[in-house]
Amino acid sequence: MSSDQQQKTFPVSWEQLHRDAKALAWRLVAEGPWQGIAAITRGGLVPAAVVARELDLRLIDTLCIASYDDRSQGEMRIIKDVPGDGDGWLIIDDLVDTGRTAQAVREMMPKAHFATVYAKPAGRPLVDSFITEVSQDTWILFPWDMELQSVPPIIHTSR
Ligand SMILES: O=P(O)(O)OC[C@H]1O[C@H](OP(=O)(O)OP(=O)(O)O)[C@H](O)[C@@H]1O
Ligand SMILES: O=c1[nH]c(=O)c2nc[nH]c2[nH]1
Ligand SMILES: [Mg+2]
Numbered sequence: 001m002s003s004d005q006q007q008k009t010f011p012v013s014w015e016q017l018h019r020d021a022k023a024l025a026w027r028l029v030a031e032g033p034w035q036g037i038a039a040i041t042r043g044g045l046v047p048a049a050v051v052a053r054e055l056d057l058r059l060i061d062t063l064c065i066a067s068y069d070d071r072s073q074g075e076m077r078i079i080k081d082v083p084g085d086g087d088g089w090l091i092i093d094d095l096v097d098t099g100r101t102a103q104a105v106r107e108m109m110p111k112a113h114f115a116t117v118y119a120k121p122a123g124r125p126l127v128d129s130f131i132t133e134v135s136q137d138t139w140i141l142f143p144w145d146m147e148l149q150s151v152p153p154i155i156h157t158s159r
Pocket of ligand 2: 068097139141145
């Protein structure tokens with residue numbers, strides 16, 4: 001979805017992300033045991049660290065994939081993959097949106113369990129586990145992309 005169609009935003013604080021990633025860990029502990037985690041960079045790195053801590057996993061690899069430049073989806077670039085078919089592995093990402101990244105990752109590691117913290121409807125069928133769904137026209141704002149700043153009073157922006 002292009003940036004001008006993204007009407008709503010869903011800001012996520014560090015605390016919220018930690019809570020949601022821990023909720024994901026609770027779900028995944030019941031589905032294990034897991035051999036290791038493949039974190040999809042860069043967004044999957046923080047949730048993968050939280051899940052790895054909660055599941056006491058020390059074997060963590062990276063799947064390095066980039067497709068968005070700011071809010072525009074471009075050509076998908078697979079920079080680094082993980083050897084093997086993914087049997088016994090968890091793949092962690094921050095979110096699934098159109099599902100393009102998830103599709104590519106599933107082809108690379110077909111036996112892995114794919115888990116994200118957030119999911120939008122188009123990508124939802126491609127994830128095995130997730131915590132919170134947001135609408136397709138919502139842009140999720142992660143804490144590493146935000147900083148505190150002042151905002152004008154509502155009365156000045158509502159007309
Ligand atoms: O379901 P999709 O439409 O494929 O979008 C989801 C992917 O897009 C974002 O990554 P991005 O490519 O922006 O790289 P980043 O993680 O380094 O920010 C996000 O972290 C997911 O990996
Ligand atoms: O920070 C982000 N928020 C999103 O909603 C999104 N969708 C794809 N890639 C994304 N990155
Ligand atoms: Mg990503």
